[in-house]
Amino acid sequence: MISIFQTLMSPPRLLPGGGAGTPRSAERAPGRVPAAPASGARERYFRLFELTTGADRETQQAAARSHLESLLSRASVSDCDLPDDPNSLPEWMSVNVASTGARYAGYLSRRHEGGPREYFASRSAALCVLRAIAPTKLVDGAWLYGTLAHAGDPLFGHLVRTYLEELGEGAPDKNHVGLYRKLLQTHQIEDWEVQPDSHFEQGAVQLALGACADEFMPEVIGFNLGYEQLPLHLLITAYELNELGIDPYYFTLHVTVDNAASGHARRAIQAAQEATSTASDPAEFWRRVRRGYALNDIGLGTTAAIEGFDLHNELLRVLGSKSAEGKFAHSDRCRIEGRTVNDWLASPDGVGGFVQALERKGWLVSGSDPADSRFWNLLHGERAQMFGVFSAYERQVVYDWIRGDTNKDGAAAPSVDNPAGDPRSVRPFHLQLRTRPGAAADLAEGLQRGLAANSEVEFDQQLASLDSPEARLAALLDQLHPSRHWTQTGLHATRLFVSAAM
Numbered sequence: 001m002i003s004i005f006q007t008l009m010s011p012p013r014l015l016p017g018g019g020a021g022t023p024r025s026a027e028r029a030p031g032r033v034p035a036a037p038a039s040g041a042r043e044r045y046f047r048l049f050e051l052t053t054g055a056d057r058e059t060q061q062a063a064a065r066s067h068l069e070s071l072l073s074r075a076s077v078s079d080c081d082l083p084d085d086p087n088s089l090p091e092w093m094s095v096n097v098a099s100t101g102a103r104y105a106g107y108l109s110r111r112h113e114g115g116p117r118e119y120f121a122s123r124s125a126a127l128c129v130l131r132a133i134a135p136t137k138l139v140d141g142a143w144l145y146g147t148l149a150h151a152g153d154p155l156f157g158h159l160v161r162t163y164l165e166e167l168g169e170g171a172p173d174k175n176h177v178g179l180y181r182k183l184l185q186t187h188q189i190e191d192w193e194v195q196p197d198s199h200f201e202q203g204a205v206q207l208a209l210g211a212c213a214d215e216f217m218p219e220v221i222g223f224n225l226g227y228e229q230l231p232l233h234l235l236i237t238a239y240e241l242n243e244l245g246i247d248p249y250y251f252t253l254h255v256t257v258d259n260a261a262s263g264h265a266r267r268a269i270q271a272a273q274e275a276t277s278t279a280s281d282p283a284e285f286w287r288r289v290r291r292g293y294a295l296n297d298i299g300l301g302t303t304a305a306i307e308g309f310d311l312h313n314e315l316l317r318v319l320g321s322k323s324a325e326g327k328f329a330h331s332d333r334c335r336i337e338g339r340t341v342n343d344w345l346a347s348p349d350g351v352g353g354f355v356q357a358l359e360r361k362g363w364l365v366s367g368s369d370p371a372d373s374r375f376w377n378l379l380h381g382e383r384a385q386m387f388g389v390f391s392a393y394e395r396q397v398v399y400d401w402i403r404g405d406t407n408k409d410g411a412a413a414p415s416v417d418n419p420a421g422d423p424r425s426v427r428p429f430h431l432q433l434r435t436r437p438g439a440a441a442d443l444a445e446g447l448q449r450g451l452a453a454n455s456e457v458e459f460d461q462q463l464a465s466l467d468s469p470e471a472r473l474a475a476l477l478d479q480l481h482p483s484r485h486w487t488q489t490g491l492h493a494t495r496l497f498v499s500a501a502m
């Protein structure tokens with residue numbers, strides 16, 4: 001293997017600075033950031049997600065910096081549950097862990113006594129939440145990206161290690177973003193990018209912290225402190241996904257990786273304590289850690305996504321999303337209550353009226369068996385007129401809506417590949433090629449292996465052609481960027497980085 005860090009210079013230490021400082025007595029109570037009106041978050045997210053270089057990178061960083069400054073200036077107006085003294089962080093964490101444990105025990109006892117699922121009433125509800133939080137989950141760990149440039153400096157050790165573990169240290173089946181991408185692919189939730197701004201606020205903050213870590217290191221440390229603690233929703237989400245036959249591994253992995261005894265939660269505390277104690281002005285440093293902690297509350301969180309789910313609204317959204325193409329796809333003979341389907345679908349706002357008309361005409365009947373539904377039979381089956389128009393997730397929404405209260409059993413909608421609707425036999429979308437059994441999987445695996453081998457060799461050659469350790473480090477860091485680390489080359493580069501840096 002190429003030796004990357006032969007003469008790697010340790011960059012200047014940035015942690016202990018902490019600015020001019022404010023006397024503790026003059027500190028305002030830092031804490032939660034009030035909800036901001038969503039605007040431009042989606043655009044900001046994708047601009048930061050692109051790996052830019054040179055002047056473009058500086059422009060992106062300047063924009064990220066001013067956005068963070070604006071959020072942080074509002075972060076000190078309400079209260080914060082972090083202790084005043086970083087030495088009290090272990091007790092603070094123990095209290096939180098005990099409280100989460102007690103609430104989870106309460107949840108389990110309600111379930112064992114026959115209580116219903118409390119997060120996901122139906123399978124659609126669970127899948128819709130996975131879609132809603134995708135923009136955040138697909139940049140998991142991004143807030144720590146900027147710490148990589150300080151690998152080798154013991155003061156950054158916990159943060160660098162945490163980032164590399166988010167990347168699964170280069171193992172494809174442990175890379176958190178890769179796992180989430182697979183989850184979305186399996187359930188054909190691939191239109192997460194079109195969601196409203198509020199869904200991108202949190203991910204954009206994480207990308208911004210990663211892009212500007214050197215200027216906002218105390219805030220990065222504070223954000224990390226909040227994000228890596230074990231929340232109740234992680235435990236309940238994993239439990240209920242498992243019950244619904246939806247792979248909970250992404251969530252169960254976080255229960256173990258983020259654990260308080262030795263995992264990311266503990267590392268986050270150690271990083272905060274070590275950095276604060278060595279800062280030139282510990283009080284000011286800690287004030288900024290608390291401001292960064294408050295950034296965890298920006299945007300749509302998992303609990304809000306769960307509470308915001310409404311099956312009827314999701315049905316309207318799914319049908320509305322088809323209206324752009326659908327309005328040109330139907331012949332004039334398709335009429336509901338005298339109006340052509342094209343006319344009903346002429347504007348997305350017309351979808352609500354269209355659904356009511358379908359209900360009045362008996363095409364869509366809530367609380368009925370989908371097998372008897374004219375609308376469902378248009379979507380389901382290889383010879384169905386709208387076969388292939390709706391993704392597996394979208395068909396699930398229609399299926400659950402038609403079934404009404406019986407959807408509480410969490411059954412998967414039947415499909416051509418899964419006629420019985422058995423949730424455990426849902427196959428990943430990308431393997432649904434119609435060739436001899438096993439051929440598609442063999443082909444996909446063979447292609448993957450070939451591509452991986454090529455890209456790894458190419459990357460090794462690129463590294464070998466660079467004549468300075470700084471250039472080699474820069475090439476590696478590009479591959480470990482949030483937009484790339486989950487690719488074949490990114491995983492390979494991560495393994496190189498891990499073997500050189502740890």
Ligand SMILES: [Fe+2]
Pocket residue numbers: 140141166176254
């Ligand atoms: Fe993670």
Ligand SMILES: [Fe+2]
Pocket residue numbers: 166228257258264
């Ligand atoms: Fe983590």
